[in-house]
Amino acid sequence: MKDLTGYLFLLLAVVLAHLLINKQKTTNVDSTPVNPTPGPMSINPFDEWYNANVAPTHGAYSTVS
């Protein structure tokens, strides 16, 4: 019986250690998603260039497509 109690204590210690380690890992995870959802700035490079360089003085463009 004494041997069994020792074994159970050992098992309990292992389980507690495991839980503590997992909790620590969870706490350290960066809250920023790996793949952030594209926002309004994710327009194509041409439009981004145009909006920065031409649009302020000339407004929107027209195009044939």
Next chain:
Amino acid sequence: MPIAAEEKLKGEFYRLFQGETGISAASDAEFEYTGQYDFAKIWSYQVPVNMELIILPEHRASVYIEDDEGTSAEWADNEWVRIAVWNPDLTTMQVIHEGRYLETKETADVEKMGFYNKVSEPVRIKAGGWIYVYGKCPFTIYTIDVSDSFFMLEMLRVRPSMFEAK
């Protein structure tokens, strides 16, 4: 650190001439008057891959044309010139200039050159798009001497910077 898009693309003032790589010219015989209301293609230019063009209201156009009837001579003022942009598969056209030859025939003095008369807002021509220069002779049957004719079109040329990794 991510590089802003405006640093990856460079825009530059550019003058497109008839000698540019990618310009196709009609042969003298191909340009023929076919009817009072017809415009015939003289030059075409396809925008290369990785390049975009923008035509602004303050940009100018110059087109000089000689006929090929007997002794070559410059076109009369009342012939017509049209400049148009097309989408890559040539299904949609936007006219950016259309008027008498008189309006575009100045070739020497930039200050006297005419503006595109149908551009009131910037016009973007995407990679693969086309610029066409047409002519029309409403009153006389003409062919043109393409080898003695030329044009200059002002625009902005937008390209990826050579110094940024793709």
